[in-house]
Amino acid sequence: MTIQDLPQALWEHLTFTVVSVAAGFLLGLVLGILLSRKPALSGVVLPVLSIFNTIPGIVFIGLLFLAWGSHLATVLVALGIYATFPVLKNTYAGLISVDQQYIEAARGCGMSPAQCLFRVELPLALPTVIGGLRMSTVYTVSWAVLASMIGLGGLGTFIYAGLSSNDNGLILLGAIPAALLAFVLGSLVDLLQRHVVPKGMRKAGERA
Amino acid sequence: MLRFEHVSLSYGAQKIIDDISFEIQEGQMAVLIGPSGCGKTTTLKMINRLIEPSAGKIFINGEDITAQDKVELRRHIGYVIQQIGLFPNMTVAQNICVVPNLLKWSKEECDRIVHQLLELVNMPYEQYAHKYPSELSGGQQQRIGILRALAASPPIVLMDEPFSALDPMTRRSLQQEVRSLQQKLNKTFVFVTHDMEEALDLADVIIFMNQGKIVQMAPPEEMLEHPASGQIQDFLGKFIQAASPKGLTAADFMRSGVYTVPASRGINECVSMMQRRNVDTLIVVDDAKRYQGTVSIADIRLTGHVVRTIDPLIRCNTPTVHGGDNAKDCFDLLISSGAPYLVVLDGEERVLGIITKTSMASAMAEQLWG
Numbered sequence: 137m138t139i140q141d142l143p144q145a146l147w148e149h150l151t152f153t154v155v156s157v158a159a160g161f162l163l164g165l166v167l168g169i170l171l172s173r174k175p176a177l178s179g180v181v182l183p184v185l186s187i188f189n190t191i192p193g194i195v196f197i198g199l200l201f202l203a204w205g206s207h208l209a210t211v212l213v214a215l216g217i218y219a220t221f222p223v224l225k226n227t228y229a230g231l232i233s234v235d236q237q238y239i240e241a242a243r244g245c246g247m248s249p250a251q252c253l254f255r256v257e258l259p260l261a262l263p264t265v266i267g268g269l270r271m272s273t274v275y276t277v278s279w280a281v282l283a284s285m286i287g288l289g290g291l292g293t294f295i296y297a298g299l300s301s302n303d304n305g306l307i308l309l310g311a312i313p314a315a316l317l318a319f320v321l322g323s324l325v326d327l328l329q330r331h332v333v334p335k336g337m338r339k340a341g342e343r344a
Numbered sequence: 345m346l347r348f349e350h351v352s353l354s355y356g357a358q359k360i361i362d363d364i365s366f367e368i369q370e371g372q373m374a375v376l377i378g379p380s381g382c383g384k385t386t387t388l389k390m391i392n393r394l395i396e397p398s399a400g401k402i403f404i405n406g407e408d409i410t411a412q413d414k415v416e417l418r419r420h421i422g423y424v425i426q427q428i429g430l431f432p433n434m435t436v437a438q439n440i441c442v443v444p445n446l447l448k449w450s451k452e453e454c455d456r457i458v459h460q461l462l463e464l465v466n467m468p469y470e471q472y473a474h475k476y477p478s479e480l481s482g483g484q485q486q487r488i489g490i491l492r493a494l495a496a497s498p499p500i501v502l503m504d505e506p507f508s509a510l511d512p513m514t515r516r517s518l519q520q521e522v523r524s525l526q527q528k529l530n531k532t533f534v535f536v537t538h539d540m541e542e543a544l545d546l547a548d549v550i551i552f553m554n555q556g557k558i559v560q561m562a563p564p565e566e567m568l569e570h571p572a573s574g575q576i577q578d579f580l581g582k583f584i585q586a587a588s589p590k591g592l593t594a595a596d597f598m599r600s601g602v603y604t605v606p607a608s609r610g611i612n613e614c615v616s617m618m619q620r621r622n623v624d625t626l627i628v629v630d631d632a633k634r635y636q637g638t639v640s641i642a643d644i645r646l647t648g649h650v651v652r653t654i655d656p657l658i659r660c661n662t663p664t665v666h667g668g669d670n671a672k673d674c675f676d677l678l679i680s681s682g683a684p685y686l687v688v689l690d691g692e693e694r695v696l697g698i699i700t701k702t703s704m705a706s707a708m709a710e711q712l713w714g
């Protein structure tokens with residue numbers, strides 16, 4: 137393990153993160169929307185999810201590894217599932233907390249349930265949804281360290297190698313880029329936030 | 345135009361709307377009023393099927409509204425919700441054009457509507473069309489809320505307390521705007537309020553509700569003249585008499601409990617009574633308490649020494665009226681006769697009271713300020 141391996145590891149790490157966050161985001165968004173249509177279900181679904189969420193990532197990846205072996209899919213699925221939670225929760229919370237007056241106005245104007253969702257509810261929930269995406273991105277960068285545990289590379293390789301050889305330099309060589317990656321990706325999401333949130337709501341958000 | 349037939353709504357055992365039937369004519373401004381929780385909002389929402397009645401039918405232009413698609417129905421009924429509910433993610437122009445967009449009108453058409461409607465409420469297009477609701481004042485938001493309801497030219501517009509959150513000045517000017525819009529566009533409006541002044545100002549017909557029932561449905565003038573219940577009277581409060589002075593009578597303006605003396609009383613007794621009460625005339629009645637006339641201190645001074653009782657001194661120059669006489673006529677009589685007071689009599693010519701300038705003024709003040 138030397139510094140020459142860093143770009144490769146960084147690239148792998150980035151790929152794990154982006155792919156699983158993208159998948160997790162879509163899944164979380166869809167599930168969050170579905171759950172918000174049936175708020176009665178959330179009383180059951182959300183507690184179950186949060187119990188699941190408390191299973192440490194390392195345990196989950198380990199179990200999945202035992203079942204599936206050392207595949208890219210193992211890592212992506214495990215990370216993707218973890219990336220789903222924050223988005224799901226925030227999508228649900230964001231949609232549920234859309235002020236009833238807007239929904240009533242939308243229905244009163246003659247929007248169908250789908251039109252109401254896409255034209256009013258989702259835009260209004262978007263800041264919260266993107267907040268979930270941000271959390272999910274930052275977490276996934278650190279969870280992706282676990283990929284090296286089952287021999288699939290990423291920045292975790294440096295950290296594990298450093299830990300086993302007591303080489304602090306190696307640990308830092310993995311940890312610092314990981315931290316930077318989290319920071320950069322998080323900032324990108326912030327940028328996205330500023331772009332996709334409608335202007336009229338940015339003001340409201342800033343005031344809040 | 346809009347007809348309710350035996351419409352009821354229950355939540356569980358609770359009857360929210362209890363068998364209401366009414367009809368609103370095309371082009372009318374109907375105002376729903378009543379105490380909080382009486383079912384006004386519920387009634388309104390049943391018109392655009394945000395709430396479905398548990399019994400009865402609602403017809404628009406003779407057609408049962410349940411026969412139409414809900415979503416389609418709502419696109420042809422303007423709706424202003426109480427909390428305004430402008431979409432914060434849309435500009436003023438986009439908010440106004442929500443319904444035209446849903447109806448897939450062309451972009452040019454939508455643009456034309458925005459121009460035209462903003463002009464109607466004196467908000468220049470260039471200045472406001474591309475602002476977001478959060479950048480508008482409460483009154484401006486309320487205006488846009490109303491324009492959104494009008495944009496697709498629906499034949500019926502529903503408004504749920506659209507002005508409740510405004511200061512009196514803005515409120516009055518918006519009321520006038522709504523009234524003139526409604527008349528200009530000749531639309532049927534159903535307007536909810538719990539402000540009687542607003543109702544009297546705006547309504548062609550007022551529907552007064554209480555506990556899910558219609559207590560009275562009448563034009564404002566009729567409701568003022570013949571309120572169907574004490575509660576309506578309370579709601580009408582200060583407007584009821586001020587707005588219909590015709591109904592006032594002499595009895596409303598008089599001071600009752602005046603002192604009378606029998607004609608057989610002695611002069612001295614009368615003089616001391618006048619001094620005690622600080623009056624310069626006394627009202628004289630016969631044994632059956634019927635009005636005879638008045639005696640004045642001036643006459644007593646002049647000729648009191650030659651008579652023993654007041655009987656010969658009685659004069660009938662004080663004008664008399666009857667309790668049920670029109671108050672305005674009494675007022676005119678009091679002023680034109682120059683008499684210090686009028687004597688008010690009942691059907692048997694017994695004295696009910698007197699009307700003085702003071703009693704008249706205080707009665708008027710009471711009518712005016714309550």
Ligand SMILES: Nc1ncnc2c1ncn2[C@@H]1O[C@H](COP(=O)(O)OP(=O)(O)OP(=O)(O)O)[C@@H](O)[C@H]1O
Nearest residue numbers: 355358360378379380381382383384385386387538
């Ligand atoms: N979902 C509901 N479940 C049970 N009762 C309800 C529900 N919605 C409204 N009510 C009751 O129905 C009655 C009528 O409500 P509604 O909102 O029509 O009153 P309102 O006349 O508009 O009152 P306000 O002037 O306060 O707005 C109230 O007593 C209310 O408590």
Ligand SMILES: [Mg+2]
Nearest residue numbers: 384385386504
């Ligand atoms: Mg209400």
